[in-house]
Amino acid sequence: MDVIELSDPTDAQIRQWHDVLVAVSAGDPSAGPAPGAEHTAARLLGADRGSPERFWAVPAGDGFAAVAALRLPGGPGADRPGEIDVQVRPERRRAGLGRSLVRSAAGALRADGRPGVIAQVSAGTPAVPFLEAHGFTCVLTLRGLVLRLADLPPGRVAGLLSAGPSGYTLVRWRGTVPDEHAGALARAKDAMADLVEYEGVPWDADRVREMGELVAKRGDSLYTVAALHDGAIAGFTELVVPAGGGDRAAQYDTAVVPEHRGRRLGIWMKAAMLDWVRSELPGIREIETDNAGDNPHMLAVNEELGFLPERETREYHALVADLP
Ligand SMILES: CC(C)(COP(=O)(O)OP(=O)(O)OC[C@H]1O[C@@H](n2cnc3c(N)ncnc32)[C@H](O)[C@@H]1OP(=O)(O)O)[C@@H](O)C(=O)NCCC(=O)NCCS
Incomplete structure (x- = not known):
């Protein structure tokens, strides 16, 4: 079968792409709802020259x-892993289409000089044997949790907010990090490096800004709450509200730099985020988050806030040299 690359997708191709996502989601409700059509269009139209994402399809x-889709974070030639996502219509599976698409993406990864590639998939789905058949190994297990804001006991958020540690103040911003915090936020992001070992590339102010710009380019909104100590960031938590008016926001990174751990900064910042969401984003009813299976501290914080388990996702990594 032929694989085509969509370097300049037409409206029809964007619709056809979106139809595949809808069919996959309908065939496997545990995969979660398909993104909105506008989200798909925004993503595919980001594929200009110099874009961080490339796209292939099997016409039928x-x-x-x-x-x-293959995301190439950091731009051409960066040594961070690519991020691959393959979607095959349920009735067209086990016919080698997924493998052909991995081959195309592997060619692009090699041409770009990338050493590795990652994929995030749901446990217990065909994606697991598929990736394992293509040289991927599981590097991280993430437990998906959901907090329904309506289930928060009255007074819980206010109580946590008033119990903040002394010597710290909270700041918050929407969108890309303000310049005065960019360097300190990058250092705080490095505090998460122990969780994402294979990523291994230090954060800097540019990469932090790039992440904010990427979220905005998709049409989503990034909200950040940070705790300051002596004017420097001691920790932060990020939330993304997707474009298209859904009622679920996604928790992104939360980290506390090592010398400030053990003071309940994590739960304090998350409570401040919940307070912000409730007061300014009335359409948001649920927040989803992923916790590394080996991160009992963050799991405890989330359980204390009332998050309940929903699903398990896994992050897989392959060396490009091992791909077909
Ligand atoms: C995972 C997915 C992409 C696989 O696509 P596919 O076209 O069916 O995969 P292929 O036919 O190319 O399979 C190649 C090999 O992977 C393995 N494999 C794929 N699906 C499998 C399954 N359900 N059970 C066991 N092994 C499987 C087999 O080794 C297979 O070779 P074989 O058929 O000769 O035994 C498809 O099931 C899908 O779209 N799932 C939903 C979306 C998703 O989870 N994507 C993964 C993100 S990377």
């Missing part, structure tokens, strides 16, 4: 049987 009849 009037549409696509399968699609694949």
